Amino acid sequence: MKTIEEVLGPGSKKGVFYGRESSDKQDADMKTQKHMAYSLVEKYKCEIVREYVDTGVSAYKKKMEQRAGLMEMLDDLDKNKVDFVVVFQGDRLARNPMEHFKIRAFMNAREIYVIQSSGQDLYNSGDLLGQLMKDGYSKYEADNISTRTRDDFETRISKGIYNGGGAPFGYRYLGNHQFKIMPDEKIVVKNIFELYKSGQGFQSIAEILMTDKNTKDIWCKETVKSIITNPFYMGYLTFGRVNKSSRNSINDKSKWTITRFKGIEPIITQEEWEQCWEIYKKKSQGDLPPKHFKTSYLFKGVIYCKDCKQPLMCKDQRTKDKGKPYGSRVYKCPNRNCGLSYRADDLHEFIINDILPSVYIKARTAPHETLHEEILSSLKKDANQLLKDIKELEEQVADYIIELSQAESRVLSLYQESIESNETELMILIEHRMRLKKWIEGTKHVIDKKTKRIQYINHVESDFEIWKDSFLGSVLEEYDLQNDTKLRRLILYIFEKVEISKNWEINYTTRIDLEGDAALHVMGSFLENK
Ligand SMILES: [Zn+2]
Structure with a gap:
């Protein structure tokens, strides 16, 4: 891979300038583009022998074939070889991936290097595929836009100029x-x-x-x-x-x-x-207890529809009509034909007032050590399942990576054949590759979340020592619905699963073996609906 020093040194090289000026105020104007180009070239004691320009042209709107200055330059370069082309930035030449690809291929084939004066670097490194594969076009463009706007931002702010639209709340x-x-x-x-x-x-x-x-x-x-x-x-x-x-x-x-x-x-x-x-x-970063606990849906992930065996969805159905709030937060069965739906506040109150005390009384009588071990072994089970999930996801990522490298080698062979005739397939492959990269990223994100959950479970283990005293102490007297963290903790510790039917019948399984039975089932009904 060449550097700008190798291209322009040891001096006396001849090249051409290409500039494009659009009506976009964010863009550098032609004066700036030329100034940057000439001062860079002079620094290396080289010479610009000709200028090609397109003015008032947005690369977004006009195809490269419709830009007279650019076409003339490519035509001339085809006949008379020069040592370099200097532009302000690569985005002056093209904006869409295929155009960049074509121009880089054209320049590489003629061993002409395009110099970007703004970053004092090269637009084409001679390794077309490497460039294509490594950066991806979107990143290339995002970076270019970002540098340009960032410089602009700093200059303006230092002058006390604000041009960022509206003001934030307050x-x-x-x-x-x-x-x-x-x-x-x-x-x-x-x-x-x-x-x-x-x-x-x-x-x-x-x-x-x-x-x-x-x-x-x-x-x-x-x-x-x-x-x-x-x-x-x-x-x-x-x-x-x-x-x-x-x-x-x-x-x-x-x-x-x-x-x-x-x-x-x-x-x-x-x-x-x-x-x-x-x-x-x-x-x-997951250093603090995750928001897993900070939920106003105390039974999220724990409560299921008794008929459909599906975990209930948590939906905030509150809206405002003329400033007056109505509706409520609800738990809902995901099965639309089922229609089971409970107001979160009602359900919380029911379970906390009617179910939890009986569980709690039983928990009080269970020996401490057993209680501790039961809860931990149940959490360990969760952790093991998560580990299994992670392994599967990692295998999936490995598959995606294989697919990705296959796509890349296909791009390589297409490029070696001929670009023009394979343009469509090439574009599809480039897009497919981007999609694969997104999938890989997405899956890695899921793995990350699951890993954090495991860390959390492990964290609970040490936490439990501190926690079990207050658990067996006066948790129920302490709870406060505005600050539901403690209560949510208690619920996660005690309940493995709570099932509810449409008429308030409840079945639940505890994480704790309260009376030596494998699972505890208590039937309850709720008559008074507040
Ligand atoms: Zn249901």
Whole structure:
């Protein structure tokens, strides 16, 4: 693989310049493109012998064949070989994968190197396939766009210029690069950060906010997350924080460009923000107890439809009509013909008031050691199942990788034959390869989640020692529905499975062998529906 020094050194090389100027204000103008090209070429004591330009042309809209300057250049290069072509960035030449592929193939075949003045690097390395396979086109384009906008961002922010659209919750944009704090929203923002510091998760904060009857906003976990993770609230603007191609997930902080912006008056201190960011990071890395516990559906994953044997879905059916909330959170049978549905609050109250005490009384009489062992062996069983799942998933990933390499070698042979006649198949293969990569990534993500769950189970083991005293102590007196973590824990420890029918009949299996029976079944009925 060549370097720019090898291409331009030891000087006196001759090349041509290609520039494309679009009406997009984000793009570098022709003056900049030329300036960058000439100063780079002069640095190596080389010479630009001719310029080719297309102006007012967006590469998105016009095919390469419709760009006169580009076509003329390719024509000339076919007849008269030069040592190099210099462009501002590769995206000046083409925007879609096939065009990039064609241009790189053309240049490689003629041993002409295209230099990108913005990054002082090469657009074509001579190894077409390697480039294609390693980077993938989408990444290539994303990086290019990102560098360009990032530079632009930093320049503007340093000048106190804001051009990022609207203001986040809590602020209004006044124009003239100034933001104003909305006093009522400021209280909510402060409250959100306080709640997060106290250990609440995004979902539970959203639920707490929705219980405020004066709220004019609809809160959900995403909107809470967008506040907690935004340094705007401490007076900073960021670039590259949100990964728009990945369900708006938050990028690692090292990928951000972050700058203090004087037009923002902070609502919280930098210290507070950093503190919340640390919590967020720990939670997302699984260092803190996962949100498995932080659910307002206490029986999620534990409760089943007695008739259909399906785990019940948790659905938030609350909506707002003229500011008045109605509907509720429900557990629902996934079988549409079944129709079983319970309000979460009713079901929680029933099980907690009517079922749990009897289980609890029995648990109190069971010897400690047995109890401990029973729970652990049951959790171990779960962990082993997870390990098995992971193994299967890993095999699946291995299959995908084999398929991927087959696709890649097919691309290679197509490329060696002739590009023109195989264009369609080549495009299909490139897309197939991208899809495979996505599948691999997705499966790895699932494996990761399961691994974390195992870590959690192992974590429970040590936790249990601390926990069992309060379990046998006064857990029931302590529980608090606003802060349901403890209760959810208790439920997960005790119940392996709870089955419910349409008329409140309940069957359950405990993780604990309470009276020496393998499983405990208690029938109950709930008459009073609140
Ligand atoms: Zn059902």
